[in-house]
Amino acid sequence: MIQIRIHGRGGQGVVTAAELLALAAFQDGKASQAFPSFGSERTGAPVTAFCRIDSQPIRSREPVYHPDVLLIQDSTLLHQVEVFGGLTAPAIVLINSTRNVEALHLTDFVTQHPGVQMYTLPASDLAMKHVGRPFANIGMVAGYAALTGEVTKASVNKAIKDKFSGGMGGLNVAVAAEVYDYVAANMTKV
Amino acid sequence: MKKQIEGSQAVAHVVALCRPEVMACYPISPQTHIVETLSRKVKAGEVGNCQFLNVESEFGALSVLIGASAMGARTYTATTSQGLLFMAEAVYNAAGLGLPIVMTIANRALGAPINIWNDHSDSMSMRDSGWIQLYAEDNQEAVDLHIQAFRLAEELSCPVMVCMDGYILTHAYESVDLPTQEQVDAYVPAFEPVQVLDPQDPVSIGAMVGPEAYAEVRYLAHHKHVRALEAIPRLSQAFQDIFQRPSGGLLDPYETEGAETILLALGSVNGTIKDAVDDLRKEGWPVGSVALRSFRPFPSHVLRHVVQDAKRIIVIEKDLAMGKGGIVSSDVKMALRGLPIIVDTVIAGLGGRPIPKTSVIDTVKRACLEGLEEPHFLDLNWEAINRELTRQQEQRRSGPTPENLLREMGVPGAKPV
Amino acid sequence: MSYQRVKFYQTGTFTVGNRLLDESDRTVQAGMDRTNSLDSGHRACQGCGEALGARYALDAVMRATHRQMVAVNATGCLEVFSSPYPESAWQIPWLHSLFGNAPAVASGVAAALRAKGKTDIRVIAQGGDGATVDIGFGCLSGMFERNDDVLYVCYDNEAYMNTGVQRSGSTPPRAWTNTTQAVGTDPGNPMGVGKNLPRIAMAHGIPYVATASVADLHDLEAKVTKSMAIRGARYIHIHVPCPLGWKSDPAHTIKVARLAVESGLFPLFEAEGGHVTDRTRIRNKVPVERYLELQGRFNHLLHPRDESALGAIQAMADANINLYQLLSSEA
Numbered sequence: 001m002i003q004i005r006i007h008g009r010g011g012q013g014v015v016t017a018a019e020l021l022a023l024a025a026f027q028d029g030k031a032s033q034a035f036p037s038f039g040s041e042r043t044g045a046p047v048t049a050f051c052r053i054d055s056q057p058i059r060s061r062e063p064v065y066h067p068d069v070l071l072i073q074d075s076t077l078l079h080q081v082e083v084f085g086g087l088t089a090p091a092i093v094l095i096n097s098t099r100n101v102e103a104l105h106l107t108d109f110v111t112q113h114p115g116v117q118m119y120t121l122p123a124s125d126l127a128m129k130h131v132g133r134p135f136a137n138i139g140m141v142a143g144y145a146a147l148t149g150e151v152t153k154a155s156v157n158k159a160i161k162d163k164f165s166g167g168m169g170g171l172n173v174a175v176a177a178e179v180y181d182y183v184a185a186n187m188t189k190v
Numbered sequence: 191m192k193k194q195i196e197g198s199q200a201v202a203h204v205v206a207l208c209r210p211e212v213m214a215c216y217p218i219s220p221q222t223h224i225v226e227t228l229s230r231k232v233k234a235g236e237v238g239n240c241q242f243l244n245v246e247s248e249f250g251a252l253s254v255l256i257g258a259s260a261m262g263a264r265t266y267t268a269t270t271s272q273g274l275l276f277m278a279e280a281v282y283n284a285a286g287l288g289l290p291i292v293m294t295i296a297n298r299a300l301g302a303p304i305n306i307w308n309d310h311s312d313s314m315s316m317r318d319s320g321w322i323q324l325y326a327e328d329n330q331e332a333v334d335l336h337i338q339a340f341r342l343a344e345e346l347s348c349p350v351m352v353c354m355d356g357y358i359l360t361h362a363y364e365s366v367d368l369p370t371q372e373q374v375d376a377y378v379p380a381f382e383p384v385q386v387l388d389p390q391d392p393v394s395i396g397a398m399v400g401p402e403a404y405a406e407v408r409y410l411a412h413h414k415h416v417r418a419l420e421a422i423p424r425l426s427q428a429f430q431d432i433f434q435r436p437s438g439g440l441l442d443p444y445e446t447e448g449a450e451t452i453l454l455a456l457g458s459v460n461g462t463i464k465d466a467v468d469d470l471r472k473e474g475w476p477v478g479s480v481a482l483r484s485f486r487p488f489p490s491h492v493l494r495h496v497v498q499d500a501k502r503i504i505v506i507e508k509d510l511a512m513g514k515g516g517i518v519s520s521d522v523k524m525a526l527r528g529l530p531i532i533v534d535t536v537i538a539g540l541g542g543r544p545i546p547k548t549s550v551i552d553t554v555k556r557a558c559l560e561g562l563e564e565p566h567f568l569d570l571n572w573e574a575i576n577r578e579l580t581r582q583q584e585q586r587r588s589g590p591t592p593e594n595l596l597r598e599m600g601v602p603g604a605k606p607v
Numbered sequence: 608m609s610y611q612r613v614k615f616y617q618t619g620t621f622t623v624g625n626r627l628l629d630e631s632d633r634t635v636q637a638g639m640d641r642t643n644s645l646d647s648g649h650r651a652c653q654g655c656g657e658a659l660g661a662r663y664a665l666d667a668v669m670r671a672t673h674r675q676m677v678a679v680n681a682t683g684c685l686e687v688f689s690s691p692y693p694e695s696a697w698q699i700p701w702l703h704s705l706f707g708n709a710p711a712v713a714s715g716v717a718a719a720l721r722a723k724g725k726t727d728i729r730v731i732a733q734g735g736d737g738a739t740v741d742i743g744f745g746c747l748s749g750m751f752e753r754n755d756d757v758l759y760v761c762y763d764n765e766a767y768m769n770t771g772v773q774r775s776g777s778t779p780p781r782a783w784t785n786t787t788q789a790v791g792t793d794p795g796n797p798m799g800v801g802k803n804l805p806r807i808a809m810a811h812g813i814p815y816v817a818t819a820s821v822a823d824l825h826d827l828e829a830k831v832t833k834s835m836a837i838r839g840a841r842y843i844h845i846h847v848p849c850p851l852g853w854k855s856d857p858a859h860t861i862k863v864a865r866l867a868v869e870s871g872l873f874p875l876f877e878a879e880g881g882h883v884t885d886r887t888r889i890r891n892k893v894p895v896e897r898y899l900e901l902q903g904r905f906n907h908l909l910h911p912r913d914e915s916a917l918g919a920i921q922a923m924a925d926a927n928i929n930l931y932q933l934l935s936s937e938a
Contacts, residue, residue, distance in 0.1 A: 026194040034363040059461035211722035241718040247751030253708030257715025387677045387700035394695035398704030
């Protein structure tokens with residue numbers, strides 16, 4: 001089972017990100033589950049969402065305490081919320097930022113946690129380019145797919161089209177495509 | 191057809207297929223997605239001639255359905271927590287009048303203190319109202335139980351509550367096999383009321399009944415629940431025949447064969463419990479679990495039969511009877527009286543506190559090795575409690591307890607999940 | 608005016624001639640074929656104004672709907688005295704649910720009829736002032752704002768009578784009840800409190816609102832009949848004396864009701880879409896004391912005389928006369 005935890009702020013589409021991952025996994029023929037950590041959500045407040053993917057039915061209902069994958073949609077959370085809580089190697093961390101791990105002051109963290117692979121991805125910028133709004137969620141989902149192959153790009157694209165109707169679907173698929181290229185060009189796959 | 195879908199959406203989809211004629215809804219978290227989706231379906235003309243009323247309160251909602259059901263219409267609504275309490279008078283009234291209303295309870299804690307997260311205190315408060323109470327373990331079950339609920343309610347002329355954990359199930363996005371209209375039509379026949387308002391054949395419904403007959407009327411209502419003990423498994427079998435998957439029934443045993451210790455719970459925590467059972471079994475612990483589907487009527491005989499060879503039943507319940515302890519565990523103890531079985535009460539998950547698998551495993555081990563105090567509170571912050579008790583003893587005007595505790599525990603949201 | 612009012616002037620007798628009217632102008636109650644929706648054998652007190660009001664109203668509805676109607680009743684005197692287990696005085700389909708939900712239950716009945724395409728069957732909701740003005744107020748307002756096709760009839764005897772005469776939001780100023788007793792410096796119900804449900808109904812903009820009295824049968828029946836020709840939320844507020852709670856002579860029920868109208872304290876009017884459209888003029892205005900003196904619940908205002916209170920009550924009556932032009936001969 002893969003356990004994914006997504007951190008962001010209310011209004012950034014964190015729950016949608018979790019659902020896209022779950023939907024993509026479903027299209028891939030896997031069992032998947034997505035749900036938010038139900039807080040008094042309001043725009044701007046820290047929110048968390050979870051996604052589990054497995055080859056057999058998922059029965060667990062607890063929050064993800066020990067994520068295998070951390071997607072951090074808003075880097076301002078890094079030193080405000082305990083986003084890394086429960087992170088156990090081997091694990092992947094993907095952070096939405098134009099800066100690299102060093103510029104985010106996380107090199108020490110990486111050194112202290114062998115088995116944790118940390119990446120940054122300018123997901124908001126890539127979204128701005130195509131959609132005109134800095135919704136990083138699409139990019140983060142696509143980035144995860146591209147890095148790990150745990151969900152296929154084809155399923156991610158289909159999930160995007162299912163969730164976003166009309167023109168928006170097409171634009172978001174373009175964002176995903178750009179992210180796939182970016183990852184291929186700039187990052188070593190897991 | 192399997193679809194990855196939010197629990198609320200799945201329930202709304204299926205309720206619409208059951209051909210309700212009148213729905214009256216008042217919004218309350220976490221049920222809102224259900225009623226929003228149903229209102230859209232009705233407005234879009236997807237639910238035949240169904241009438242959807244936006245009402246002024248939950249009390250109004252159930253009252254509207256009382257009138258509509260008495261007029262011979264198939265009726266549905268959804269609520270939770272404070273809303274269920276607000277309609278409490280109507281809840282008892284509907285059951286007493288024998289109206290086959292179906293209602294979703296998106297289980298949520300009761301205030302004060304106000305809390306929007308999941309536990310079972312709301313439906314527990316109505317456990318003696320005369321409504322049948324069914325609890326769903328996952329969203330597939332939630333969907334299937336609604337279909338069975340309409341048929342069960344109308345067969346017995348008794349209202350049915352389908353309970354699904356608020357947020358944990360309503361807002362969970364997972365795979366559900368959604369039935370077709372044909373399948374639902376094959377399972378749920380047209381509503382034929384036992385009593386109906388009809389100008390051609392006038393009757394008075396809702397008369398006062400004095401000491402000379404009230405007890406008999408109440409016994410007959412209780413008798414419907416006795417009949418439900420037979421009807422629920424039968425309807426579950428009929429469901430399997432049409433929908434080609436097992437669903438419903440009074441309870442669901444898991445790995446109880448040869449189990450010395452059996453966990454028992456209602457609702458979604460059974461998923462986590464099954465994982466815990468598997469882990470414990472791998473370590474050599476003879477553990478099993480029972481998921482109770484029907485809480486009212488309480489399936490005493492069937493439960494007794496399933497667990498009679500166990501040494502210990504650990505009841506994990508998301509409710510707390512003030513001044514007493516367990517509610518479900520009390521019913522379990524009654525059902526098992528005379529048998530040499532220890533029944534532990536574990537109060538867990540109140541107000542939406544997560545129940546981690548590790549806590550379940552630790553509790554089972556502790557129960558078997560040392561025994562548990564009665565009741566046992568899972569994962570309670572005893573330090574914070576004791577500090578508050580000291581504070582209250584030292585100063586008369588110690589202030590609102592929630593404020594003190596929240597201050598102790600820091601700003602919510604800044605802590606890890 | 609919905610009908611041509613015919614005035615009979617006869618002295619020395621109370622048998623005023625329905626017999627002198629053309630059959631088509633006679634009241635429903637005068638007909639041999641009246642439905643007796645609320646049949647005899649019910650357990651109302653001697654002189655109960657509500658029993659009268661309910662029979663008048665429902666028989667008129669039965670005629671207007673060709674007997675295609677369903678009634679929803681709130682808990683209260685009417686519900687209790689009409690359905691003493693194991694008997695029922697109702698000749699119509701009748702549903703009693705709770706104290707506070709009659710308007711909502713009626714909305715539900717109407718919704719079911721719409722769902723089944725049986726909208727020729729009409730729905731009446733009825734209750735006393737307690738159920739209407741207080742505990743059922745939320746549901747009533749909801750029914751109004753949704754404009755559900757329900758006629759709500761309130762039988763206003765100005766207190767919670769079935770539970771032993773306690774004050775409601777409809778209890779008039781200075782009246783004694785068991786929870787506003789005639790003791791202390793401010794005996795009886797305080798001045799300046801209470802709800803005017805007809806005007807609140809009007810504020811919802813519903814198609815039809817009217818007040819009526821058991822003292823004027825023609826007027827009451829005409830209003831009920833007119834309301835049944837309209838679809839949507841409608842409200843009729845009927846003044847019904849309660850000899851027990853008002854401490855009046857059971858033989859005076861109609862007289863007391865008439866004096867309430869003739870003093871101006873209970874104005875008879877109609878409103879559509881939130882605006883007053885017509886009123887029933889006062890034939891012989893009487894000072895409020897003629898009305899108050901027949902009721903023991905106002906004893907403390909007359910013995911000894913409380914001029915200030917009487918003056919205030921007279922002022923209320925005069926204000927109504929002005930507002931609704933109850934004495935004016937112009938429309």
